[in-house]
Amino acid sequence: MTATALIRLSLTDFRSYEACALELDGRPVWLAGPNGAGKTNLLEAVSFLIPGRGLRGSGLAEVGRRMPGEKVGRAWAVSALVRAGDDEVRLGTGVEQPGAARRIVRVDGEPAPPGRLAEHVRQVWLTPAQDRLFLEGAADRRRFFDRLVFAAEPQHAAHVAAYEKSMRERMRLLTDGPADPAWLDALEARLAEAGTLMAEARARTLAALAAEIGTRGERPFPQARLSLTGDWERMAGEGVDFAEIEARLAKALAAARERDGAAGRALTGPHRGDLSVIHAEKDRAAAECSTGEQKALILNLVLAQAARLARAEGQPAPLLLLDEVAAHLDSRRRAALFDEIEALGLQAFLTGTDEMLFEGLAGRAQGFRAETSGLASIG
């Protein structure tokens, strides 16, 4: 197997783990154990091997191990030996002091900006937090979709950050002044540039996912028809060129100053976009499907992105983090999921409360039993 995989993972004072080291062989990994045993914590540790705030989106002080009554977590570390083909790289991250505001990153022992992690590891994940994705507001769906985009194009995160920062700057000028037109022009130029980059990246991922899903018909997962409903993403999807979208966005923002100032937020831009998912066979919006169907639709999206990235040349194959996913699938779909993971050759990390869920992976994966005392290998 040549796909990117963690072959050693160690945690120090991370959440419930005082010290934990796993030797892995590149095959999928499953973790079984009761609630609160530390399964999600382990996945979260893995999720700090890419830039960002991890799969729970927690603050750095929260993830450091805390004893009852302690408010600030200890200094913590996650390190991994990552194998990709014949190459190995050692990644480390954590905070050196309790309460530190920034996490440090080391690549082969050398300090590096967190963005460099994306050169070595990509991830896509699905967690119980996403169970209500189709029932909640657009912001959650945007964040979910942006994660998928980010796995394909790490610079997307920098564009989103630049966009949001410019938006806050502009809003401050619109509400508190000074209403300096040249200053507003300058900020709106940043918004238009970053916003167009965002819209184009989203449109690219959407097109690639739709194509991927289209070619993967004969599976027991529901097919989804996807679209991005925001104006700017739609323009990008229709192939309107960059300069044109950028100019139109800048113009729309300039025209909306008064209205945005009164509303206290920007009323147009890619921060307003949404993802629409339709159960193709039933021709029904995802929000109207059963809980199980919704879960299977999202899983299919995540798998499609993983499959697509697994084939991408010149970038790391993604790790697949599937927290509490197996339990939601009937046995036929569960078997199909396991087969697919094996066929993709990706290192997946799966969790569940019951070992029985992973019977279908016998001989094809590494299993660990999670207990409050730590992790025990069970072959």
Place this chain on the structure above:
Amino acid sequence: MAASAGPEIERLIGLLSKLPGLGPRSARRAALALLKRREQLLLPLSDALSEAAARVKTCQVCGSLDTQDPCAICADPARDGTLICVVEEVGALWAMERAGAFRGRYHVLGGLLSALDGVGPDALRIGPLVSRAAEEGVREVILALPATVDGQTTAHYLADRLAGAGVSVTMLARGVPVGGELDWLDDGTIAQAMRARRPA
């Protein structure tokens, strides 16, 4: 903190901890190092500080720091007066000088526009820049500002304000920062960015 060190030492620690990069813990270590090495460190540092306080001033032309005003760069007839390079702070000017990639003159803005941090155009040395750019003989203003939102917003704003000054306004080539970090103030990178400048 337990066991206070006495008001003089606490004052020293308090001041040191205000220095960039020093928190209360490293300030304590620094204070201790100074006090333990009185002859080699503490007294020479104290002299250096008073001397700097007495002699270093801000150049009225470019905003840099020097013991003379105009500063050595502004006063140097060998520097190319047709080029003005705009930097955020004196530290960036020093980095440019270390790289030896620029033979013109500078203009130190004193910060970047940021509505959230309460830094507006009036807080920066923008007026003097516009006047300098309009002076005879100035051909090009190079904006060497960071690739952050504040840096690029400020660059855009300056380009707008300089539009009537009859100079060409250029920007350093910038890379795409992954995760927003771009330390272009680095050895050969500056020289390369200077050569590959483009119209703002």
